[in-house]
Amino acid sequence: MREKAFALFLLALFLFLMPLGLLFREAVGPLGLPPLYLYLYGAWGLVILLAYLLFRRA
Amino acid sequence: MSPFFLLALLLLYLGLLFLVALLGEGRARALAQSPQAYALSLAVYATAWTFFGSVGRAATEGATFLPIYLGPTLVLLLWPFLHGRILELARAHRLTSWADFLFLRYGHPALGPLIAAFLAVGLLPYLALQLKAIAQAFLFLSGQKSPLADVALLTALLLALFAILFGTRRLDPSERHQGLVLAVAFESLVKLLALLLVGGFVWLALGNPFPKVGAHPELLPLLLPPEGLAGHLAWVSLVGLSALAFLFLPRQFHVSVVENVEPGHLRLAAWAFPLYLLLINLPMVPLALLGRLHLPGENPDLYVLALPLEAGQPALALLAFLGGVSAATAMVVVESLALSILVSNHLLSPLLLRFRALGSLLLWRRMAILLVLLLAYLYFRLAGEAYALVGMGLISFVAVAQLAPAGLLGLYWRGTTGQGALAGLLGGMALWAYTLFLPALARSGWLPEVFLRGPHPLLHPEGLLGIEGLDPITHGFLASLLVNLALTVGVSLFTRKEAVREGRTGEVEELAALLRRVLGGEAEEAFRKQAQGLSGSQAAALAEALLAGSVGPATARLLLLPATREAPLEALLEEAARESREVRAYAKALEEARQELAEAYERLKALDQAKDELLAAVSHELKTPLTSVRALAEILEAHPHLPEAERQRFTALLAKEAGRLSRLVEEVLAYTRLQANPSPNRTPTDLKALAEEALALAEPLAREKGIKMEAHLEEVQTLTDRDRVLQVLLNLLHNALRHARSRVRLELMRQGGEVLFRVADDGPGVPQAARPLVFEPFQSFSGGTGLGLFLARRLLEGLGGRIWLEGTEGEGASFAFTLPLEVECADPGGGR
Structure with a gap:
């Protein structure tokens, strides 16, 4: 479990700290929503989901 | 809105908070100790700065409000x-803060007081910010200029009362405060629901x-x-800054470590708390944009209150007010409590001990809470709208992050020394003050402008070494942390690690008396219970941990001095010898387990080899008759006109080989049955009747060979597996009939506590060279399968009996075997 937790930490670190300025140059994206926030909330939600799957067992 | 109505609402909410805390200490204690309450209590991280300030930051600086929540x-x-x-570590040493840990880890007497004083200075403006948020929200909704300060003062006093009532009932702060935890968890729910509802309705x-x-x-x-x-x-x-702040903020240490009742609760908190942060941040961007679109002239920090009013929902604005109040009050209560413990353990306790007034420590801790909140209120009144207050949130975070190098390296690197930790902390604090704190005061007009420019262009406080383009927080954080880390590592590398502190030992009675004097009878009783069976040095360590939890580690160490003495060399040696004995016993147990495993492995290997040999032998034995059968059948097929006599001879040979094949297969099947079901099925058996049955079954073969069967059978009854004994008898009788010239004799008699069977024939006997091998598989000397005697031996061993060969070469063969009598309860233990 410790190894998986560390791997998840590294994944989250990569997702949260990647150079966002190079990826998101448009303020408005699909459905008129901002792609930057879609990515940030999506990545955050993914990390939480993976953490739930990893830590849920008592 | 009427200020009196708002004031009544505020008081009502605070009253509800008291009620929830009371429930947490009474009927809802289990709920307060649940993993859900633990995860929610971590949300004390989200303060009024989150509730009001994040929308403001999103409305002015965009996405930079989010990293504050990604770090945790x-x-x-x-x-x-x-x-x-x-x-x-906290459980073993009853730690109440990071300062306790750093003192215990490094033993440097200056560390605790330094950290306590620094954090008090660094966090006071942050506390003031919360009071300001409550006052500002009150002012905005009431539409008045006053009584802004009075509301903040009243709130501060009520929160101090709350923290005193539910956080300092006893002297030991390492005890859990279920009421406090439940109240904080409740407030976390209120602020989350308030922000989600405001976001949803305004949208x-x-x-x-x-x-x-x-x-x-x-x-x-x-x-x-x-x-x-x-x-x-x-x-x-x-x-990075928010991650370190989450780990090192005193209030976070308090809720996540001191108030933790079960480490397993972190499993839920590890995903539930980030989910909480995600949810509370969902409405931030829409609220920020709506504020900018509909309220262009309004203070962005007040959008959460102003937008519901703009949407014609004053009730929602009230809910937002309560949400903001809950975010601020939870932080104020826990942070002031954590700070008061820090201050009392590392600053007040040593002073009180010097003036022989340690008995009043609990009173002083309560006074410290009041003092911290009054100072925060005073700071808020003095600072008002100055940068030194409004820009202080992240500056406080950077202050707290200065504990990180000493704390994290202390946890994971043995080479860190007390001098290294102290140098790092002093360097980091100095850089923090130079790059962030003093410029903030200068920006507020309280210090000359030179603190904004620095004495030299290369020493510009917000651009050291001529660095440009970084915002002051990033610059101050990176500069102070790098210097801190470099000094901690560098000085540690060039200083010697302190010698291990001398062990101390003491009498349980004396230590118990000390605990009674300082902590009271209850602590003494708890100590006596835990100290049973402990050695003098272990009891001294336990007493130190109990005292450290209440009065701080430095004072605890001083208090123990008169009640203990240096552990004599003999005691240390005895302790070392005891530990050495334990280690040796453990090593011996490990060696025994290893040997058992090795033996089991050898047994398995031998069994595996035996299985392979058996398989090879069975294949070989099957091949011989099969080859004969095939050859004979081919001869008969290829020569249809063979003379009748020749044909009959071949057919007889064919039948003989087929019979041999059949016997072999039956015996192999009997062997596999034995392997599959090794435990015998014992029932009361009449052995004489059984022997007669075996004789009757062998009679046709005897008649065919013209051999006379004789018997001498006594009446014997015993508990045994009837079928297995019958199988053994048939194997022996068939074996005897195969070798006998004219006579086979079966005997059955009692002999001591056993039953003796003997099967004798008048054949040529077993050659001397073959005797050791007669019971091995596939060792046939007369055309048999070579499995009969082997099976007989295995069956008898399973029944607790034994078998052997009697007689000498040339005088016939005689096989005898025994079975135990009366074996109802005993395990014969023969089966392999």
Whole structure:
């Protein structure tokens, strides 16, 4: 479990700290929503989901 | 809105908080100790700064409000490495703060007081910010200029009363405060629900803000990431800063470590708390955009209150007010309690001990809470709208982050020394003050402008070494932390690690008396219970941990001095010898287990080899008759006109070989049955009747061979497996009939506590060279399968009997075997 937790930490670190300025140059994206926030909330939600799957067992 | 109505609402909410805390200490204690309450209590991280300030930051600086919440998410993913270890240490030494840990880890007397004083200075403006948020919200909704300060004062006094009632009932702060935890968890729910409802209703009332952004180009940068390398560096720094703050803020240590009742609760918190942060941040961007679109002249920090009013929902504005109050009060209560413990353990206790007034420590701790809150109120009154207050949130975070190098290296690197930790902390604190704190005071007009410019261009406080383009927080954070880390590592490398502190030992009676004097009868009783069976040095360590939890580690060490003495060399040697004995016993047990495993492995290997040999032998034995059968059948097929006599001879040979094959298969099957079901099925058996049955079954073969069967059978009854004994008898009788010339004799008699069977024939006997091999598989000397005697031996061993060969070569063969009598309960233990 410790190894998986560390791997998840590294994944989250990569997702949260990647150079966002190079990826998101448009303020408005699909459905008129901002792609930057879609990515940030999506990545955050993914990390939480993976953490739930990893830590849920008592 | 009427200020009196708002005041009544505020008081009502605070009353509800008291009620929830009372429930937590009474009927709802189990709920307060649940993992859900633990996860929610961690949300004390989200203060009024989150509730009001994040929308404000999103409305002015865009996405940079988010890293403050991504950092804690990262830290919680590492809980098996970080919190697991911290909780273990906290339980063993009753730690109440990081300062306790650093003092215990490094033993440097200056560390505790230094950290306590520094954090008090660094966090006081942060506390003031919360009081200001409550006062500002009150002022905004009531539409008045006063009594702004009075509301903040009243709130501060009520919160101090709350913290005193539910946080300092007893002297031992390492005890859990279920009421406090439940109240904080309740407040976390209130602020989350308030913000989600405000976000949802305002969205519905004022519409989706995103499509409207296109018509307002000035808002587009808010939806883009920070620009350039400096922007990215600021983003990364904020994530790191918030991660360290989450780990080292005194209130976070208090709720996550001191109030933790079960380390397993972190499993839920590791995903539930980040989910909480995600949810509370969902409405931030829409609220920020709606504020900019509909309330262009309004203070962005007040959008959460102003937008519901703009949407014609005053009740929702009241809910937002309560949400903001809950965010501020939870932080104020826990932070003031944590700070008061820190101050009392590391600053007040040593002073009180010097003036022989330690008995009044609890009173002083309560006074410290009141003092901390009054100072925060005073700071708020003095600072007002100055930068030294409004810009203080992140500056406080950077102050707290200075504990990180000494704390984290202390946890994981043995080479860190007390001098290294002290040098790092002093360097980091100095840089923090120079790059962030003093410029903030100068920006507020309280210090000369030279503190903003610095004495030399290369020493510019917000651009050291001529660095440009970084925002002050990123610059101050990176500069102070790098210097701190470099000094901690560098000085540690060049200083010697302190010798291990001399062990101390003491009498349980004397230590118990000390605990009674300082902590009271209850602590003495608890100590006596735990100290049973402990050695003098262990009892002294336990007493030190109990005292450290209440009066701080430095004072505890001083208090123990008169009640203990240096552990004599003999005692240390005895302790070392005891531990050495334990280690040796453990090693011996390990060696025994290893030997058992090795033997089991050898047995398995031998069995595996035996299986392979058996398989090879069976294949070989099957091949011989099969080859004969095949050859004979081919001869008969190829020569249809063979003479009749020749044909009959071949047919007889064919039948003989087929019979041999059949016997072989039957015996192999009997062997596999024996392997599959090794435990015998014992029933009361009449052995004489059984022997007669075996004789009757062998009679046709005897008649065919013209051999006379004789018997001498006594009446014997015993508990045994009837079928297995019958199988043995048949094997022996068939074997005897195969070798006998004219006579086979079966005997059955009692002999001592056993039954003796003997099967004798008048054949040529077993050659001397073959005797050791007669019971081995496939050792046939007369054309048999070679399995009969082997099976007989295995069957008898399973029944607790034995078999042997009698007689000499040339005088016939005689096989005898025994069976135990009366074996109802005993395990014969023969089966292999």
